Amino acid sequence: MNDPNENTTIGEKVHPASREMLPDDPMDLHGFQVPGDPRLMLRLLVEEYARIGWDTDAIMRLAGDPNYQGFHGLLKLYGEETLRAEITQILSRTGVIRVTTVEQEPAPEGLVELNTDLLE
Numbered sequence: 001m002n003d004p005n006e007n008t009t010i011g012e013k014v015h016p017a018s019r020e021m022l023p024d025d026p027m028d029l030h031g032f033q034v035p036g037d038p039r040l041m042l043r044l045l046v047e048e049y050a051r052i053g054w055d056t057d058a059i060m061r062l063a064g065d066p067n068y069q070g071f072h073g074l075l076k077l078y079g080e081e082t083l084r085a086e087i088t089q090i091l092s093r094t095g096v097i098r099v100t101t102v103e104q105e106p107a108p109e110g111l112v113e114l115n116t117d118l119l120e
């Protein structure tokens with residue numbers, strides 16, 4: 001098998017791990033608009049982030065980031081006030097998952113005396 005750290009060629013192909021990065025790389029991510037229902041997209045995105053514990057304020061901060069084109073596009077479409085109201089309404093229906101982690105105390109070493117008076 002070819003070592004990905006070596007610049008080996010098979011014919012004219014170069015292993016992806018060792019090839020030069022080009023500005024028009026086909027594996028580069030590009031966002032673009034597609035036809036669809038923006039309300040459905042908003043609902044699905046909000047539900048996804050609610051499942052990882054994000055509330056309205058956290059989602060609104062994400063919408064303000066132009067690098068996240070999905071939510072940012074919805075912010076431009078609806079405006080801040082309407083988008084916040086929509087997110088709040090969706091979260092009121094679906095809720096936000098909150099998880100608390102509690103570390104259990106270690107088991108005592110040795111024997112533990114049980115009180116059998118309560119069993120009578």
